[in-house]
Amino acid sequence: MNTVTGLSPHHPTFCQGCSAPIWFGITTVNHKLMPLDVRPDDKGNVAVSRDTSGTWWARVVKKNLPARAGIEKVYTTHFATCPKRSLFARTVKAQMARLAPMIDLQTRRRVG
Numbered sequence: 312m313n314t315v316t317g318l319s320p321h322h323p324t325f326c327q328g329c330s331a332p333i334w335f336g337i338t339t340v341n342h343k344l345m346p347l348d349v350r351p352d353d354k355g356n357v358a359v360s361r362d363t364s365g366t367w368w369a370r371v372v373k374k375n376l377p378a379r380a381g382i383e384k385v386y387t388t389h390f391a392t393c394p395k396r397s398l399f400a401r402t403v404k405a406q407m408a409r410l411a412p413m414i415d416l417q418t419r420r421r422v423g
Contacts, residue, residue: 319367320386323349328395336369336386345369346389355387 317324323332326346335344336359347357347369358378359369369386372378378385390396 319365320347320349320351326389326393326395328398329393331389331393333389334367336367339368339370346393347386348389348392350386351384352387353385355385357386357388358383359386360384 317333317335318337320334323334325331326333332349333346334349336347336357337343338345345357347359348355356372357369358372359367360379360383361367370376372385390399393399
């Protein structure tokens with residue numbers, strides 16, 4: 312059984328942005344860590360199941376592949392609920408939106 316802090320809903324860690332309790336599921340597609348809110352949420356879009364080694368696997372629920380009742384629980388990714396999610400944005404547009412208030416563009420404009 313996996314008892315490493317943050318890798319189980321029973322042993323959560325805390326978001327570095329908002330300090331909410333979270334845990335990480337491992338995505339079935341590319342084996343990356345996906346932050347999840349601690350409590351299951353029927354309105355969420357991430358299906359989570361645990362294998363025999365205790366590893367918690369996460370996948371995005373789709374219309375043609377809904378959560379399997381009795382096998383998977385549904386959670387919400389913490390990216391959807393974190394008020395500080397822009398701190399962790401990976402897209403250039405999101406990073407620029409986060410940095411824009413910190414940069415005084417008037418002092419950086421070229422004159423002439």
